[in-house]
Amino acid sequence: MTLPQRWVKEPGARVEGSRDLDRSKVQAPCVVRAPGGGFRLFYTAVGPGKPFANCQGYILSAASTDGLYFTAEPGIRIAPDPAVMQMSLRALAPSIAALPEGGWRLYFEARGPADMPTAIMSAVSSDQLDWRIEPGVRFTAPGGTGAPRFLPLDGGGGRLFCFESVYAGGDPKSGPRLGTRVISASTGDGLAFLREPGVRLADKYDVIDSAGITAAEVVPGAPWRMVFSAWQDVPEGAVVPSHPSVDVGAATTDFAVASIAADMAGYRSRILMASSNEGLNWTRDRIIIEGEGYGGGGIDAVHAEDMSLIELDDGRWRMYYAACDAHGVWRVASAISA
Template sequence: MAALACSGAAEAAPSFTAEETVFFSRTSSMSVQSVVTVPGGFRMYVTSGPYRVLSATCTDQVAWGLESGIRLTTSVVANDVSSITYLSVVASTAVGGGWRMYYVGIDAGGLYRVLSATSTDGLAWGKEQGTRLQNNGGQGFIGSLSGFSVSNTERRLYYVADRDGLNNASRYAVFVATSGDGGLNFGPGTLALSANAYAVSATTMTSGKTRIYYTSPLTGSTTASQVLSATASDGLSFTSESDVRLSTTASVSGFRGLVVLRSTDSFRWRMYTDYIIGGTTETFISHALTRTPVVESFSPAAVDKGRTGVPYTLTGEIFSPTPTVSFVLGASTYNATTVVRADDTSLSGVFDTLNRYQGVYNVAVVNADGRPGFLSNALEIRLPPGSVTMLDNLFRPTKGGTTKATVELFEAGEVTARLYTVDGNLVATLFQGTMPAGQTQFTWNGRTPAGSVVASGVYLLNVVGPNLNTTERVVVVK
C-alpha cells in the first residue's frame, strides 16, 4: 500500500468541501432557508425578496429545479405585511401528516414575529392564527430559524436573535424554544450558544447529540465569512467545536442562508448556503459536502510488538461503507487485519504487530473513495520486555552440575551477561555479543575464567539487552 501523508491533530468536527455546482445564480433576492425530504426526493424552500417564498425540487440533492407558483407571500393588514425574512419547514404532528412552516414576519410597525403556516403537500400553504414566538415583545430582532423534531409531540425551534432584545448584529446569538404540543405553542426562548451567529441549522448526529451549524463573522467584522459548529447532549446548552467547517474566499462578501442535512449516501453531510459576490448584488446558492473522515479516538493506545489478533475500537465521523484502517509511521504503512463498520461513527476489528517497527503511529481511516482522515500519535507499538529463565540455579559444580540461563528477546541486539558476587565483584562474563530475536541459552559450570571452582554462596547474574535489564540469583554448593 502506498504511504499516507498526514500532519497535525485530528479535526474536532468534519470540514466541508465546496462543490462546483451552483444553483440559481445571479438571483440577487433569493436565499436558501430549508430543505426537507419528500417522496421521490427533496424540496428546497427559498425566500425571494422580502415578500415571497418559492420552492425547488430534486432527486439527488444536486440538480435542483424551481417549481412554479408561490408557496407563501405577505398579506395586507397582517403580522407579515412588511416582509417575510426567514423560515424553516418541519414535518407536522397532525394526524394526516403534512408540514408546518415557521417564518419570520415583520408587521407595518417593524415588529418581529415567528408565525406559522401548514400544508398537506408542501406546495399549498395556509397561514395559522397567532404568534409562535417573539423577542422582547417584537422589538428584538429574530432571524434564521431551524425547526427540530424531538418526538411526536415535542418540537424545538432554534433561532438567531439579539441577546439584548434589540437589533444589534454584534449581539446576535443562537436561542432555542421548546413546544410540547407539536409545535404550535412555544415556551420562552433561552440562550443556546453565546457565540455571535447570523444563521443556524440544527442536525441530529448518529450518537444522538444535537449539532448546530452557524455562520459567524471574524473578530472585528460584520460579515458572516465562516461556518462554525457546536454540540449538545441535551439539545439545549451547546459547546463550540474547534476549527472552521467552511469559509468564504476573499472575493465573497459572506454567507446568508444556511441548511445542513444528511447527504444521499447517509454517511456524509451536505451544506446549502447562499452568498453575495463582493462588490456586486449577485447571489449564488450552492452547496458543500463533508468528504474527509474524522478520527476522534483509537483504542488501545499501546501494544507490544509481535502480537496477532489485537482488538481495536475507533470512533469519529464520515466513515463510508468498506473503509480501510491503516497505521502510519514515517514512510511505513500497514493495514488492520479486519474492519467492522457499526455505523458512520464507529469501527472495530483486529490488527497485528508481528514484524512491525516499534514507534508511535498515526491511525488513518481511508474511505472507499480513497480520502483519508488521521489521528496523530494514536498507537504506540512497543518492544516487549525480554526475559531470563534459570534452570538448576542451585547446583554443585564439584559434582558436575551446571546452571542454564534462557534469554528471550523480541528484537536482535547486543547482550551482556555478567556474574557478580553479592558484594558486586565481577566473577565472570558469561555472554557478550549479538543475540538474535527468540530464545538463546548458555550455561555456567560454577568456575572462574581461570578454571577454579567458585566458593559456595549466592551469586547474581545480570543480563542486559534490548528492553532487558534483569538480575537472577544463582546458588553454588560445593
C-alpha cells in the same frame, strides 16, 4: 451518529436568480424530501415580479431529483401580507417539519415595519406547494426573533432554535441593535412555544461573530452538533449604508439594492460548528465553510450563511447555504460532508 466536521464545497450554484420573482436576491434555503421523491428546496427571494411595491421578500421553491440540479417551481409559496402587520413586508428563512397526522408545517421569520420586532409564524400544507398561514405568532421576544430551525424530539414535540435580536433599550424602538444570539423554545404541539432558560450560543465571542449570529441548525448525536452562521463586523471607519430591515423610512426603497449595499460594506459571514452533550449547552468547534473574502473568487467569497442540512441515502450529509460573491450576487450553494 455524529455530524461530520469536514465539508467539501460542491461546484456551481444550486439555485440562482433566473426569473422576475428571484432575479434581485436569493437567500436563506431550506431543503426537504419531496413527497413524490427527490428534493424540494425552499428559499427566500425578491425580484421585479414581487407581488406589491413595498414587498421585501417571500419564499419560493425549486425541485430536484438528485439534490444538485434544481428547477424553479411556479408561484410563491409564502408571501407577506400587507393586511397583517407582523408579516406586512417580508417572509423569509423557512424551516419545515412533517406532521404526525400527515402534511407539513413551515415555520418562517415574519417582518413588518423596522420598528416592530420580528417574529416566527407558521403555515401548513398537504403537498408542500399550497400553504395556509396559521393565525398568530408562534414565538418572539422583545427585540425580535428569526431564522427558525425546528427540531422534532423523541417522545413528541420539538425544540425551536432561532436568533434573538438584542437592542440597547430592549426593543427596536428604543435604541440600536447590539447583536443577535441563539436561543431556543420548546413545544408539545408545534404551535405554542415556551422559551427555554438561558442562551444557547452567545455572539461576540471573537471577531468572527462580532456582528451577530444569523441562524443555527442542530443535529442530535454523540455529540450533538450545531451548525451556525456568524457575521463579522465591518472594519473600523467603514461607511455602512442603512439596511432596510432596520430603517423605518426605507420601506419604499428597492430592498435588494439597499440591502446588498449594506451586505457589501465590509461585513463577512462564515459557517461554523459547535458541539454539545445534550443540546442545550454548547462549545464552539471551528469554521467549516468560508470564502476567500473581498476580491476573491468563488460564489461564497464574501458571505456564507443561513444553512440547511439533509442526510443522504448513502449516509453523507449535504448542506445548502446562502452565498454571496465579491460582486454582491447572492445564490444558494452547497457542500457535502467528508
